[in-house]
Amino acid sequence: xxxSSNKRGIALVLSGPSGVGKDxxxxxxxxxxxxxxxxxxxxxxxxxxxxRDGVDYHFLTKEDFEAAIRRxxxxxxxxYNGNYYGTPAPFAKKELDEGxxxxxxxxVQGALxxxxxxxxxxLVFLVPPSMEVLWKRMTGRGTEDPExxxxxxxxxxxxxxxxxxxxxxVTNGDLNxxxxxxxxxxxAEKARIDRSMALVKTLLQEEIQ
Amino acid sequence: xxxSSNKRGIALVLSGPSGVGKDxxxxxxxxxxxxxxxxxxxxxxxxxxxxRDGVDYHFLTKEDFEAAIRRxxxxxxxxYNGNYYGTPAPFAKKELDEGxxxxxxxxVQGALxxxxxxxxxxLVFLVPPSMEVLWKRMTGRGTEDPExxxxxxxxxxxxxxxxxxxxxxVTNGDLNxxxxxxxxxxxAEKARIDRSMALVKTLLQEEIQ
Numbered sequence: 135x136x137x138s139s140n141k142r143g144i145a146l147v148l149s150g151p152s153g154v155g156k157d158x159x160x161x162x163x164x165x166x167x168x169x170x171x172x173x174x175x176x177x178x179x180x181x182x183x184x185x186r187d188g189v190d191y192h193f194l195t196k197e198d199f200e201a202a203i204r205r206x207x208x209x210x211x212x213x214y215n216g217n218y219y220g221t222p223a224p225f226a227k228k229e230l231d232e233g234x235x236x237x238x239x240x241x242v243q244g245a246l247x248x249x250x251x252x253x254x255x256x257l258v259f260l261v262p263p264s265m266e267v268l269w270k271r272m273t274g275r276g277t278e279d280p281e282x283x284x285x286x287x288x289x290x291x292x293x294x295x296x297x298x299x300x301x302x303x304v305t306n307g308d309l310n311x312x313x314x315x316x317x318x319x320x321x322a323e324k325a326r327i328d329r330s331m332a333l334v335k336t337l338l339q340e341e342i343q
Numbered sequence: 344x345x346x347s348s349n350k351r352g353i354a355l356v357l358s359g360p361s362g363v364g365k366d367x368x369x370x371x372x373x374x375x376x377x378x379x380x381x382x383x384x385x386x387x388x389x390x391x392x393x394x395r396d397g398v399d400y401h402f403l404t405k406e407d408f409e410a411a412i413r414r415x416x417x418x419x420x421x422x423y424n425g426n427y428y429g430t431p432a433p434f435a436k437k438e439l440d441e442g443x444x445x446x447x448x449x450x451v452q453g454a455l456x457x458x459x460x461x462x463x464x465x466l467v468f469l470v471p472p473s474m475e476v477l478w479k480r481m482t483g484r485g486t487e488d489p490e491x492x493x494x495x496x497x498x499x500x501x502x503x504x505x506x507x508x509x510x511x512x513v514t515n516g517d518l519n520x521x522x523x524x525x526x527x528x529x530x531a532e533k534a535r536i537d538r539s540m541a542l543v544k545t546l547l548q549e550e551i552q
Contacts, residue, residue: 258534261542265549294543302531303539315530322511322531325467325524330512333470334503340474 141332144235144323145226145252146170148316149245150260151290153272155306157190159260160239162313167320173226173236176202179217182277194218210240210247215285219244223251235320242293245300256323258316259300263307265291350541353444353532354435354461355379357525358454359469360499362481364515366399368469369448371522376529382435382445385411388426391486403427419449419456424494428453432460444529451502454509465532467525468509472516474500 176192211220262268385401420429471477
């Protein structure tokens with residue numbers, strides 16, 4: 135590991151299959167982790183009730199999104215169920231280079247793209263306690279028609295196959311436990327030897343007596 | 344990773360330079376981590392005030408210890424400042440194979456030996472906030488003569504050089520924070536992909552509708 139990697143911030147990627155509850159984890163996780171900031175994604179999907187533009191996502195038209203793709207402004211983007219999702223790369227890179235830790239809450243295939251840009255990104259894959267619970271969560275939301283629900287559920291199955299490419303798996307059953315576990319991963323990653331050897335070098339340079 | 348590795352317990356090794364405070368961390372850490380059990384070491388060093396045989400260590404005579412070495416009963420052993428320290432290997436192996444997580448609180452070179460027996464052991468290296476703090480802790484203990492204190496302090500400097508062979512570094516300043524950080528490492532390691540892919544396999548086998 136190079137010296138500079140000691141100072142680079144952590145790119146913590148929170149992902150998992152459609153409907154697993156990534157959105158619900160995000161805010162309490164950020165509240166529990168001072169020093170971890172949200173990296174805001176862009177999307178062309180319709181805004182859901184309660185969502186705010188520029189806070190939950192940058193909500194873009196398809197035309198604006200594709201123009202941004204051509205300007206190569208995205209860290210990652212993916213087309214998912216007919217909608218674009220993406221994260222502005224230059225903003226994230228600058229923050230990480232300054233040593234800030236960033237949380238990326240993105241879809242499964244987009245999450246894997248992050249490692250192409252930031253090989254030391256930490257990928258966390260949320261899974262439901264059971265597929266039955268996942269189905270109940272999806273249908274309980276009540277904002278989509280039955281066919282869309284079934285399509286999302288089939289997508290979730292396919293997305294589970296990507297889990298092996300992630301670094302960590304956390305079961306999202308009880309929200310408090312999920313937050314605690316993802317926070318533990320964040321704290322542990324900060325203590326990993328390649329990010330913390332600078333501490334030891336400082337001690338060895340100290341002269342006593 | 345083989346299927347069996349999913350079920351094997353975690354060997355969590357708590358180490359760090361002489362005087363850094365490994366003993367103080369051990370009990371609150373075990374209290375904070377249900378499922379993590381103490382692996383009891385053996386030693387030939389004199390019992391200190393407040394220590395109990397079979398709880399803090401198995402206190403052995405040098406003759407008994409060397410006989411156990413010849414019977415190859417030690418997971419690790421090392422000669423440190425004229426005293427033997429070691430951990431009975433067969434006991435630890437059996438517990439880990441049964442899926443139990445074990446905490447090993449051992450000296451720096453002994454800790455590195457653990458990886459030879461259990462390559463997936465998780466090595467945590469405690470460091471003091473500063474060498475000045477370490478010196479104050481050592482001399483504040485008041486149970487050793489000045490020459491022994493100085494020798495231990497020089498040893499601590501040399502032991503810091505081994506940090507790069509560990510997996511994690513945790514600064515032992517505030518005890519509560521130290522316990523929280525080591526616990527985070529333990530939780531994170533349990534969520535690592537090579538230990539948790541079984542969760543996903545179970546989900547994929549679930550049949551819904």
